[in-house]
Amino acid sequence: MLEAEGVAEGLAERLARAAHRSFVSFQREAAADGGSSRSWDTQLSERVVRRAWLAGAWVETRSGDQSELSALFGQDYQTARSRLEPLARGADPLFTAVGSSWTLVNVEAAFDYGSRHVTQLDLGALEETLQRVLGEVDPALEMPPSERWLAGVEAGCNCSRRI
Amino acid sequence: VQLFSSDLKKALATTVALAGGRGEGIRVGGGSLSDWAAGIVAQLLRRANADAEGQLWASLDDVLPLLAEAAPNQFLDQVSAGLNGEDPVLRRMFTDDASAGFTVASPHTALLWALETLAWSGDHVGLVTKSLARLVEIDPGGKLANRPIESLTAIFLPQVPQTSVGIDRRLAILDVLRRDHGAVAWQVMIRLLPGHSWVGTYAAAPRFRDWKPDGQTVSRAEYLALISALVE
Numbered sequence: 001m002l003e004a005e006g007v008a009e010g011l012a013e014r015l016a017r018a019a020h021r022s023f024v025s026f027q028r029e030a031a032a033d034g035g036s037s038r039s040w041d042t043q044l045s046e047r048v049v050r051r052a053w054l055a056g057a058w059v060e061t062r063s064g065d066q067s068e069l070s071a072l073f074g075q076d077y078q079t080a081r082s083r084l085e086p087l088a089r090g091a092d093p094l095f096t097a098v099g100s101s102w103t104l105v106n107v108e109a110a111f112d113y114g115s116r117h118v119t120q121l122d123l124g125a126l127e128e129t130l131q132r133v134l135g136e137v138d139p140a141l142e143m144p145p146s147e148r149w150l151a152g153v154e155a156g157c158n159c160s161r162r163i
Numbered sequence: 164v165q166l167f168s169s170d171l172k173k174a175l176a177t178t179v180a181l182a183g184g185r186g187e188g189i190r191v192g193g194g195s196l197s198d199w200a201a202g203i204v205a206q207l208l209r210r211a212n213a214d215a216e217g218q219l220w221a222s223l224d225d226v227l228p229l230l231a232e233a234a235p236n237q238f239l240d241q242v243s244a245g246l247n248g249e250d251p252v253l254r255r256m257f258t259d260d261a262s263a264g265f266t267v268a269s270p271h272t273a274l275l276w277a278l279e280t281l282a283w284s285g286d287h288v289g290l291v292t293k294s295l296a297r298l299v300e301i302d303p304g305g306k307l308a309n310r311p312i313e314s315l316t317a318i319f320l321p322q323v324p325q326t327s328v329g330i331d332r333r334l335a336i337l338d339v340l341r342r343d344h345g346a347v348a349w350q351v352m353i354r355l356l357p358g359h360s361w362v363g364t365y366a367a368a369p370r371f372r373d374w375k376p377d378g379q380t381v382s383r384a385e386y387l388a389l390i391s392a393l394v395e
Binding site: 108 | 166170181221
């Protein structure tokens, strides 16, 4: 419908996703290019929120994620979580939490707000996290190629690998 | 079992890709966010090249296209380093040979997607073709249809080139390919001629860069000019 009214495809898709969340999200997404200030701007000026934004997504039942986020946040995960929880609720949430999975509602829009507040200390902490997480060698690679599928079975189908 | 979730890993790589793609004008401390992203990618892939078994490269498979977008120059430098020598570390990325048994996944496909993403950029397509040509040379073959020769051919497809550069640049790049990787260039040119049925999918595209043009079309004249040049 939006595309029929002349709204570009990408923007129409973004607006439709926002409308699916709430009317307020739709209004703020539509006004974003016009410089309207969302609550995200204020929220991301706070260190723990900003570092959660930099992490982007995680699974809180995964012990590696929790310990790494504690290091990145500079505080115990449960303490940080109690601060982040309200940001996953309301009319225009920054995060969405489904079960144990947390993720940003809109990575690109969040970048526009978060990048205004990011500090050198944030980047230093994030760099350490990045090198540990992305630098982790998949233990399945220690197995012969013909047996690697078993690693997925043993992990309860950690279906992250693709053809 | 991996210590960290795939969600965290991909999200962190997305942050680096956004910093690299959109952070050029954002200053933090002494440099830009793009500079910071470039440093991260260079350091990580240097570590990957230092691992002779290629396990770190293979472990990065689900984020390679994002790392390529984050820092194209550093990514291509490290791919080039990983393709050096008689037994290049990136040969370990091909794991879909007959001995793979039940397994049909192979991390080389992610490397191809990363290079296909960069091929859309006029600034990077030249180096991408060199890397793909080298990958064609070291490809041991395997069960998957997704091979370096397909990615390389797609860049030059007369009807639907998987790059943003025009016919003159594409022909110039093919000339370089003929000079430096003659056998590979020959395979590509044969595949581009009419009558050769090309089976494949559209190449991977960038998420945060504007390298891929909207509604790219090839005129009949341009199509015929490319075919004529290939025949000559």
